[in-house]
Amino acid sequence: MRGNKQIEKMMEKNYICVLAGIFICLSCSTRDKQSAREQHLDVLEKSHVVALSTAKMRTVDDELVLNGTVTCDESLLRKIFVPCTGKVTHLRVEIGDRVSAGQLLAVVHSEEAADYRKGLNEADAEIRLAQRDYRMQSDMHQSGMASDKDVAAARERVLVAKAERQRLQEVASINGYGRRSDAVLTSPISGYVIDKRIYNDSYVSDQTNDDPAIEIADLKRVWIIADVYESDIAKVHPQAAVRVTTMAYPGEVFLGRVDKVYSVLDSESKTMKVRICLDNPRGFLKPGMFASVQVRLSVSGRSLCAVPSSAVIFENGHDYVMVKQNPHEFRRREVKVVHTAGGYSYLAAGLLPDEKVVSKNALLYFNSRENE
Known part of the structure; x- marks a missing residue:
């Protein structure tokens, strides 16, 4: 009996040691994973793959989104x-x-160009004949064989021939008629x-x-022609600030103002057109390209906590941001977005001013938290 009790005590000690070893291994594994994750996040932030932004109180701007098309600036168009x-x-x-x-x-x-060329040749011949006649009449006038009237008529013939030749030359130049x-x-x-x-x-x-x-x-400057629905006509005014984006260049924002409001409605679509004139030095905007036009309207007067729209992640019907808790820790937090305009999302709950959130490639942090 005494031997059996000793064996049981030895087995109990061994079991406790095994459990302790497993706990130590798990603890080390957890610390290793945490350290690896912290190093990974540090690398992402230092390599500028991700970026942080600070939540700030901003006055809520209202805006109207219009569909538009890139067209040529007619002052730079030649037909x-x-x-x-x-x-x-x-x-x-x-x-x-x-x-x-x-x-x-x-x-x-x-054939018309050939006729004009023929006319020019005939005009040249007429000028030569008129000039020869004028010289002859002038010589005869000095000898008393021609009157002043004869000399004047010869001079007039030269002027008329040159005028006709000039007319034909100008017509040929306007029409682009060549030498043949x-x-x-x-x-x-x-x-x-x-x-x-x-x-x-x-x-x-x-x-x-x-x-x-x-x-x-010349595409150094282009127009954006956008459609305004009848119900929104009163909201759009000349010189209103606009932001233009395109599907071709989703990361590019083109800033401008409403240049002209066409005070005529399309009889079928019941829309009014507005024009935005944009400089296009890099040639990104091309005729026929679809554009989204965000027209800034009047300011509402209220202020809300706002973050760049790129910081908000939509998942399963909810909006989230990744909030920086300390230098090595980010936490996912649900927020309530009540308005989006001008590249900012305005929040009614979930975040306080001066908190830092991931605003570039936030999905990388979001996915890393999900996989933990």
């Missing part, structure tokens, strides 16, 4: 027409090509070809020459 009938050759541009001022676009072989029977189309400005309705070896007739052959736009 090029074919000045005559004829056959198109040497067409060297396509839609989307960049062209320089004076660049050759196409050549049109035309050609009409030469050149670009009047530097920009991009945004439309083209002629093709090589095609024939331009009087019936097909109503529309511009080529349209060129």
Whole structure:
């Protein structure tokens, strides 16, 4: 019996040692995981993969979101027409090509151009004949064989011939008629070809020459044309500040103001158009591109705790932010978003001013907390 009791005591001691060892291992494992997670968060923050923002009290701005389209600034748009009938050759541009001022676009072989060239040649011949007659009349006048009237008539003939030649030259220059029977189309400005309705070896007739052959736009400045529903017309005024975003460049925000309000409603859509003029130095905004226009309206007067909208994470019907508790700890906290405008989310509950939240790649912290 005594031997059995000794064996039981020895087994009890061994069991306690095993449990203690397991507890120590678990504790070390937990500390190791915590340390690894802290190091991971430090690396994210120091490498600028994530960024922090401080919650602040902000006056709530109201805004109106409109759908818009990028179009050309009409003051920087040139429409090029074919000045005559004829056959198109040497067409060297396509839609989307960049062209320089004076660049050759196409050549049109035309009977009308040939007629003007013939007229110029005839005018040159008439000038030579008139000048020769004038010299002859002047010589005869010195010999008493021609009157003053004859000399004046000869001089008038020279002036009329030169005037006709100048007229034909100006018409040829306006229409782009070259030295041969050609009409030469050149670009009047530097920009991009945004439309083209002629093709090589095609024939331009009087019936097909109503529309511009080529349209060129300088895209250093563009318009955003947005639609305002009838119920919102009273809210939009000229010079209202706007923020423009596009699907093509989701991280880019283009700032501007309402440049013009068109006081006419579309009879079908019952919307009124407004125009925003934006500088486009990098060429990001292209004609036809869809744009979202956020028009800043009157200030409501109340203030709420606000954070960048990028800091708010929507999950399962709730909004969360990742709040920095200490240098190595972030906690997920549910907040109540009551308004979003101008890149900020305004909160009614869940966060206090001066608390720091993750505002860039907050989902990285959010997921790391979920996986713990």
